[in-house]
Amino acid sequence: MAHGAAVAHGEHEHHPTGWKRWVYSTNHKDIGTMYIVLSMIAALVGGLMSWAIRLELAEPGIQFIHDTHFYNVLVTAHGFIMVFFVVMPAMIGGFGNWFVPLMIGAPDMAFPRMNNISFWLTAAGFILLMLSAVVGEGPGTGWTVYPPLSSIAFHPGPSVDFGILALHVAGAGSILGAINFIVTIFNMRAPGMTMHRMPLFVWSILVTAFLLLLALPVLAGALTMLLTDRNFGTHFYEVAGGGDPLLWQHLFWFFGHPEVYIIILPAFGIISQIVSTFAKKPVFGYLGMAYAMVSIGVVGFVVWAHHMFMTGIGVNARAYFTVATLIIAVPTGIKIFSWLATMWGGSIEFKAPMLYAMGFIWLFVMGGVTGVVLANGGIDTAFHDTYYVVAHFHYVMAIAAIFAMFGAWYYWIGKMTGRQYPEGLARVQFWVFFIGVNVLFFPQHFLGLAGMPRRIPDYPDVYAGWNFVSSIGAAITMAGTLLFYYVVFHTLASGRKAASNPWGEGATTLEWTVPSPAPFHTHEEMPVIAGGGHGHSHGHGMPRPAE
Amino acid sequence: MNGHERKRFATAAVLSCVAVAMLGLSLWSPTLYRLFCQATGFEGTLRTTNVPPPSGTTATEVLVRFDANVNSALPWRFHPLQREVRLRLGEEALIHYTAVNLSDKPITGMATFNVVPEKAAPYFSKLECFCFTEQTLLPGQEVSMPVVFYVDPGLAEDPTTRDVGTITLSYTFYRSENQPTPTASAAPPSSSTAGAGG
Numbered sequence: 121m122a123h124g125a126a127v128a129h130g131e132h133e134h135h136p137t138g139w140k141r142w143v144y145s146t147n148h149k150d151i152g153t154m155y156i157v158l159s160m161i162a163a164l165v166g167g168l169m170s171w172a173i174r175l176e177l178a179e180p181g182i183q184f185i186h187d188t189h190f191y192n193v194l195v196t197a198h199g200f201i202m203v204f205f206v207v208m209p210a211m212i213g214g215f216g217n218w219f220v221p222l223m224i225g226a227p228d229m230a231f232p233r234m235n236n237i238s239f240w241l242t243a244a245g246f247i248l249l250m251l252s253a254v255v256g257e258g259p260g261t262g263w264t265v266y267p268p269l270s271s272i273a274f275h276p277g278p279s280v281d282f283g284i285l286a287l288h289v290a291g292a293g294s295i296l297g298a299i300n301f302i303v304t305i306f307n308m309r310a311p312g313m314t315m316h317r318m319p320l321f322v323w324s325i326l327v328t329a330f331l332l333l334l335a336l337p338v339l340a341g342a343l344t345m346l347l348t349d350r351n352f353g354t355h356f357y358e359v360a361g362g363g364d365p366l367l368w369q370h371l372f373w374f375f376g377h378p379e380v381y382i383i384i385l386p387a388f389g390i391i392s393q394i395v396s397t398f399a400k401k402p403v404f405g406y407l408g409m410a411y412a413m414v415s416i417g418v419v420g421f422v423v424w425a426h427h428m429f430m431t432g433i434g435v436n437a438r439a440y441f442t443v444a445t446l447i448i449a450v451p452t453g454i455k456i457f458s459w460l461a462t463m464w465g466g467s468i469e470f471k472a473p474m475l476y477a478m479g480f481i482w483l484f485v486m487g488g489v490t491g492v493v494l495a496n497g498g499i500d501t502a503f504h505d506t507y508y509v510v511a512h513f514h515y516v517m518a519i520a521a522i523f524a525m526f527g528a529w530y531y532w533i534g535k536m537t538g539r540q541y542p543e544g545l546a547r548v549q550f551w552v553f554f555i556g557v558n559v560l561f562f563p564q565h566f567l568g569l570a571g572m573p574r575r576i577p578d579y580p581d582v583y584a585g586w587n588f589v590s591s592i593g594a595a596i597t598m599a600g601t602l603l604f605y606y607v608v609f610h611t612l613a614s615g616r617k618a619a620s621n622p623w624g625e626g627a628t629t630l631e632w633t634v635p636s637p638a639p640f641h642t643h644e645e646m647p648v649i650a651g652g653g654h655g656h657s658h659g660h661g662m663p664r665p666a667e
Numbered sequence: 668m669n670g671h672e673r674k675r676f677a678t679a680a681v682l683s684c685v686a687v688a689m690l691g692l693s694l695w696s697p698t699l700y701r702l703f704c705q706a707t708g709f710e711g712t713l714r715t716t717n718v719p720p721p722s723g724t725t726a727t728e729v730l731v732r733f734d735a736n737v738n739s740a741l742p743w744r745f746h747p748l749q750r751e752v753r754l755r756l757g758e759e760a761l762i763h764y765t766a767v768n769l770s771d772k773p774i775t776g777m778a779t780f781n782v783v784p785e786k787a788a789p790y791f792s793k794l795e796c797f798c799f800t801e802q803t804l805l806p807g808q809e810v811s812m813p814v815v816f817y818v819d820p821g822l823a824e825d826p827t828t829r830d831v832g833t834i835t836l837s838y839t840f841y842r843s844e845n846q847p848t849p850t851a852s853a854a855p856p857s858s859s860t861a862g863a864g865g
């Protein structure tokens with residue numbers, strides 16, 4: 121086997137050790153690991169904030185957050201941290217860096233030094249965001265940063281400026297990362313690894329990278345104008361100077377809707393790998409799955425104003441955005457049914473990654489259904505800015521993404537560390553977490569239907585019951601989360617040794633052909649992928665390496 | 668650079684151009700947005716035109732109401748002299764708003780405007796108005812501000828606006844960022860002596 125020789129060669133090569141190994145790292149696996157560690161740290165910070173929010177909301181009246189602006193700061197920071205510094209780093213920077221090169225047979229990313237810069241820019245962004253909460257009054261704008269609330273009149277201190285800089289810096293890192301992924305996937309595939317034979321996880325990262333490339337510069341431009349409005353007397357969003365705050369909303373959501381898909385597309389890829397591995401079958405409708413992601417990406421750019429139904433846009437615009445939004449449900453449905461068809465008749469093994477994949481499908485379907493409800497401009501008149509929306513996006517995006525990340529962690533940890541997680545404990549962790557998040561978020565649908573507004577720390581007594589249930593759910597979720605960190609610790613400290621392919625015949629992608637843990641250098645001599653038609657003619661929806 | 672590397676850099680260059688183009692587009696968007704709103708009447712943006720109304724009015728009448736608002740940072744009183752006028756489509760009308768500076772300082776204000784329902788905006792044509800132009804009022808000064816407009820007969824032919832019987836024209840005055848500079852006599856006398864001494 122060609123790669124066997126490559127591995128042996130790699131281990132003799134000199135590579136840096138100690139702190140230099142990490143700080144100066146140009147190795148896709150080390151950088152991926154750093155992204156995952158950053159995400160796990162940020163998750164604790166963002167998670168603590170959400171638990172503070174749920175504690176405050178456990179009962180009517182103000183419990184312990186007497187400064188309501190501080191409540192807004194918590195909500196804002198929670199959203200930013202989870203979106204930009206937990207989910208994106210783990211899925212794209214973490215698992216993307218680790219497994220895209222391994223899966224396509226490339227020795228590393230196309231631009232290893234740029235990869236290092238991307239990571240450190242993301243880390244710097246996280247630090248700037250933390251600073252924004254301690255300089256000045258803290259940003260209480262929500263993650264949507266709408267002016268005039270975010271303008272100098274209502275946030276006179278420097279915290280919004282720090283927040284803007286945090287997003288600029290992290291955004292620049294993500295754009296560089298996106299370029300790196302696209303170049304890698306386009307130019308560095310092993311011989312025989314055609315586009316139509318790439319694993320679906322690679323497809324998902326490719327589409328995500330394009331969304332990042334097209335959407336993030338728009339956020340950067342919008343933020344720059346907000347910065348100059350705040351500091352240099354321009355009036356892009358100031359009505360008094362002939363500007364329009366609605367322009368911000370258009371730009372923000374032109375970025376924001378693709379952003380939610382940036383978060384969920386890598387999850388789609390992860391779920392496809394896991395489902396096919398544990399059903400021991402190729403993914404049903406491989407090409408349909410790949411192009412469903414492409415079309416979700418494309419259509420995602422023309423639906424943004426479904427976040428703006430209540431801004432007074434005309435009836436024609438509302439009709440268009442309703443229909444365009446509903447159309448996204450079609451490729452989304454293709455994905456769901458293809459996963460179900462993959463499982464159908466398969467001999468499924470209910471290991472922890474598979475439990476998380478099935479949990480993901482349940483959450484995503486729940487959130488998709490409420491999304492289709494909200495997509496109707498007329499209905500959204502009642503639901504906009506209520507807890508119904510909060511329930512929708514936590515099901516469809518937030519918790520679904522976390523499920524995919526947990527699933528990916530259990531699926532790949534043996535490959536990354538050479539140690540396998542404890543299966544029994546992992547299943548317990550799944551069930552605690554699954555029950556927790558459903559008790560936490562399902563009641564929020566009822567609260568939203570009853571009209572409870574989001575982003576307010578107090579509420580009338582009528583909402584007390586379901587809020588209490590929801591906070592109990594938050595406590596269970598917290599237990600599940602801490603249990604996960606314990607599983608991580610347990611795996612690293614005393615996990616049993618992982619085989620190079622711990623999953624058996626279902627795991628057909630290239631990363632399972634290298635030893636566990638994957639050596640520092642892999643695929644230095646490119647593996648050759650056996651010829652043939654599309655991936656699915658190979659029996660597993662994914663290419664097999666040449667034997 | 669070998670062939671592989673050249674290909675990588677070429678791809679990266681194209682992608683960088685895409686990112687820069689998107690950034691440029693977003694920075695250009697305020698202009699695009701304004702043009703779009705003016706072209707389509709989006710968000711109730713009015714057309715200011717110098718095209719006179721088409722000759723001949725129609726029998727259909729429409730009620731035009733006038734609304735006035737002042738931002739709390741601007742110590743002015745501002746209101747329309749007429750609450751409403753009823754006119755035929757295509758008929759030209761002249762109405763007046765009036766503004767008074769209630770403070771003891773000269774102040775510059777600036778007005779924005781739109782119409783409701785928004786869908787009627789493309790048919791509401793203003794020939795003369797004080798929109799977006801800065802107005803400076805001396806302490807206690809009162810000015811009358813004319814608006815000349817007509818409603819295009821197309822309003823009654825467009826199936827989406829045929830039901831419109833009432834249009835509200837709304838103005839809001841804000842305190843402008845550019846305030847009048849204090850006159851020479853108001854300047855502190857020390858400044859000139861300091862200048863001479865320096």
Ligand code: HEM
Nearest residue numbers: 380384426427449488491492494495504505509513516517
């Ligand atoms: C079937 C597909 C979907 C439809 C039809 C849909 C529809 C909608 C609509 C209409 C809203 C606006 C509600 C309002 O603010 O009044 C909304 C909000 C939201 N959606 Fe979705 N959605 C879908 C899928 C998704 C996915 C896949 C994600 C993320 C992965 C997502 C994330 C969000 C987020 C984060 C918000 C709230 C943003 C905010 O106001 O803070 N949605 N969705």
Ligand SMILES: [Cu+2]
Nearest residue numbers: 377424426427
């Ligand atoms: Cu959206």
